[in-house]
Structures are given as structure tokens and as C-alpha cells.
Amino acid sequence: MFNQQESDTIAPYMNVRVGSAYYKQGGTIHHVETVVNHPDHVPYSWIMDYALLMLKDSIVFSAVAQPIALASRPEDLLSDRHCVVTGWGRTLNEEESFEKLRAVEIPLVSRMLCNASYEGKIDSSMVCAGDYMNGGKGVTAGKYCLKCGKASMG
Numbered sequence: 001m002f003n004q005q006e007s008d009t010i011a012p013y014m015n016v017r018v019g020s021a022y023y024k025q026g027g028t029i030h031h032v033e034t035v036v037n038h039p040d041h042v043p044y045s046w047i048m049d050y051a052l053l054m055l056k057d058s059i060v061f062s063a064v065a066q067p068i069a070l071a072s073r074p075e076d077l078l079s080d081r082h083c084v085v086t087g088w089g090r091t092l093n094e095e096e097s098f099e100k101l102r103a104v105e106i107p108l109v110s111r112m113l114c115n116a117s118y119e120g121k122i123d124s125s126m127v128c129a130g131d132y133m134n135g136g137k138g139v140t141a142g143k144y145c146l147k148c149g150k151a152s153m154g
């Protein structure tokens with residue numbers, strides 16, 4: 001069961017903005033009531049760094065607030081499948097703002113190829129994605145959402 005003292009994520013300090021592509025404006029703010037970490041998560045690491053956020057209030061879905069489908073079968077994470085990664089992270093261009101949500105479509109990469117690039121540090125709990133063979137599209141450190149399958153970046 002979830003133990004707040006072992007967590008590196010503290011619910012009272014977390015909010016979820018719904019219905020806006022901007023980090024600090026628009027949409028509706030929902031306060032997080034509880035964070036349920038994966039039972040094998042190692043605090044302060046990226047190992048099994050998945051969690052469920054239980055919100056204090058329900059989200060009202062609309063044209064600008066929709067749920068996303070998550071991978072539910074192993075075949076959803078096969079290499080060469082294209083995925084969309086979203087997040088507010090920084091880019092290599094220091095002049096770009098990170099206030100607006102970014103999205104990039106990238107392929108999943110096999111664990112074998114990824115481990116060759118990352119010296120065997122990719123374990124079975126990790127998903128490897130990026131288009132480093134064709135221009136370097138991908139993500140670096142930070143929190144991102146990865147959606148695979150019938151993804152559209154319209």
C-alpha cells in the first residue's frame with residue numbers, strides 16, 4: 001500500500017491543469033488529493049516512476065479536456081511504433097519558452113538498441129523512444145507523457 005513517508009511526491013503541493021496547453025495560465029486547476037506510486041518505485045529515481053493521481057474534484061470533459069488512452073498490452077510498446085511525447089521541458093534552444101506544452105512524434109526504440117546507446121542502463125521498467133537516426137527528435141530529463149498507437153498531433 002502507498003506510504004506517504006516513502007514517497008518523493010507530496011500530494012498537497014501538486015495541482016493538475018486541465019484544458020490548457022500553457023503551464024501557468026488558462027484551463028481549470030484541480031488539486032491532487034492522493035498520489036499512489038507504483039509499488040516498486042525507488043524514491044528520488046526514475047525506476048518505476050509511475051503514479052496515479054487522485055484528484056479532489058472530478059474533471060469535466062469537453063472539447064479542450066479529453067482523456068488519453070494508455071498502453072494496456074505489451075504489443076502497444078513494440079519498437080518502431082510511433083508515439084507522441086508531450087511535456088513542458090526545455091529544448092536545446094535556450095531562447096525557446098517552456099511555458100507552452102510541446103509535442104513531438106517519435107518512434108519507440110528496441111531495448112537492445114537503446115541499451116547499446118546507454119551502456120546497458122535501460123531496464124525492463126523503462127520505455128525507450130526517440131528519432132536519433134533522423135535529426136535527434138526525442139526528450140531529455142523531465143516529466144513527460146508518452147501516448148502510443150493512433151496518435152495525432154493536429
